[in-house]
């Protein structure tokens with residue numbers, strides 16, 4: 001499953017649940033409620049809120065643990081021991097790569113920086129989706145680790161606004177199969 | 184505790200106050216419409232239905248971003264003023280000075296962009312403003328910074344006056360936020376929510392604006408003495424500390440309208456509680472430290488900052504869902520809520536805020552941010568909560584005020600059409616951005632790839648509906664403000 005699609009579905013479900021809560025309460029507006037029932041409703045709502053709090057807390061803790069325990073970004077100080085290394089420099093408005101050919105199935109380290117202003121280094125897969133990105137910032141080198149799982153022409157696009165030709169600042173990366181065509 | 188009279192006596196605007204207030208509202212409404220039209224022109228261009236060239240596109244984008252954020256700040260500050268002045272003594276000169284400085288700042292920004300060619304975005308990331316490859320001059324960038332500084336000084340002045348007034352009345356800012364009741368004690372039920380929220384905003388946004396002022400001065404110095412080189416990462420941290428706080432403060436100022444007005448329409452008191460005070464205390468801390476979620480893709484940033492960015496983004500959802508949205512829902516559940524424009528807009532606003540925070544939180548997760556950062560997912564989530572959340576808060580107050588002046592809270596026939604147009608348009612518009620983000624469509628692109636265009640076209644249609652609704656609101660509000668010179672309060676059958 002593609003992560004972008006999962007995120008989209010989770011967002012829709014989340015927003016949908018909020019909408020359902022609102023629609024339910026709106027549908028109850030104007031229904032008669034005597035003193036006694038109002039009191040009871042108030043109590044129920046407090047109990048419900050506690051449950052909601054617990055549920056959100058569990059989700060919060062679970063997601064934080066799952067998404068941070070193995071920190072998702074590579075260490076920036078230690079050497080990364082990737083077999084392939086690509087040095088990347090962003091310029092207004094072009095990309096400079098030490099090589100633009102890498103092998104599929106083998107870990108690649110991108111060392112990304114900028115010669116002038118901030119740029120964004122995003123790799124688009126042949127199907128048009130972003131697979132990984134980092135910022136290209138003057139004075140800093142950000143390191144990405146990525147393994148391309150299939151060969152093809154990937155496109156690097158600039159994802160941090162950098163001036164007049166920002167939207168055409170792109171360059172291809174050729175990902176080739178190690179031996180022969182991909183399986 | 185104030186009674187639930189719809190138009191209480193202490194909310195009436197004396198002559199001078201009314202003039203300044205009207206000035207704020209009419210300016211803001213006009214600016215919103217103008218900025219929306221600029222927004223539409225960009226969306227149409229991406230949709231290939233209009234052909235604005237890249238140079239003008241990025242100028243318009245800079246104008247739209249700075250203009251919308253600024254106008255939202257202006258109008259929600261008016262919301263805060265309108266309600267806070269009932270509880271503490273605010274000086275009209277501070278409110279008016281803020282307006283004057285805002286207009287001067289706006290003028291500087293407009294000149295900088297459309298005459299000087301500044302197109303470095305409202306977030307002015309260093310060193311782009313002074314490194315535009317000859318598109319905009321250094322003077323233009325400097326003028327932009329000065330425009331921001333003028334607006335910032337105006338806000339600080341207003342906050343200082345408000346802080347002084349609050350301290351005179353409540354002793355200190357902590358007591359105004361009700362911190363003394365967090366762990367026990369009998370809560371004073373008449374302690375105004377408006378004071379709690381205003382105090383939180385004063386603390387957080389003053390810090391943010393000060394950070395902004397520091398970074399603006401640094402950029403100004405660098406502009407004329409390039410030998411003084413800045414650290415791009417430090418500058419970026421400061422800019423987002425300022426930018427995130429400023430735009431978030433608009434929600435916290437705007438929501439005061441909901442706290443104040445909703446109980447009057449639902450007929451059910453909405454008193455302060457311990458959970459409520461906790462929510463605001465916690466939100467105050469969260470909004471100050473959450474900004475690193477804008478720098479998740481700066482791997483050079485220390486790891487703990489990224490972790491704070493993610494964890495606090497998620498944490499920020501708790502007070503919104505469990506206290507504000509939940510509190511509003513319990514307030515109207517089986518109430519005799521009168522469905523008038525202000526109450527409709529308020530319920531919409533709280534929905535828009537709570538729903539709009541969902542995609543925001545998701546994008547605040549590092550693994551997700553690696554895919555969604557700087558895609559149109561981002562304008563998707565913030566247009567959601569700004570168009571369907573914050574703006575309706577401000578509109579609710581405006582409709583309420585024109586209701587009080589017309590001595591009637593009845594809706595106009597056209598309101599029945601304009602609000603649905605606005606809501607449907609808003610949903611289509613925001614969801615089109617989010618769907619585009621899902622498809623990895625980059626934000627801030629003057630032209631789009633052919634496969635991105637369908638999202639842009641859907642978004643353009645949504646935008647047109649929003650603007651139709653907004654045009655109608657504007658006519659109603661401006662006519663309502665200009666029509667009747669006398670304010671009524673007690674004459675109206677309230678509660």
Ligand code: HEM
Nearest residue numbers: 219222223225226248251255304305562569626627646649
């Ligand atoms: C009809 C209403 C609106 C339309 C058609 C519109 C359109 C747009 C478009 C096309 C963009 C650029 C998206 C991109 O990066 O590709 C944008 C960005 C933005 N809009 Fe709006 N917008 C509207 C309302 C608002 C409102 C009400 C606000 C806030 C109060 C707002 C604040 C912003 C901000 C802060 C940006 C980001 C600017 C940047 O990237 O620097 N917009 N809008």
Ligand SMILES: [Cu+2]
Nearest residue numbers: 158160162166
């Ligand atoms: Cu760029």
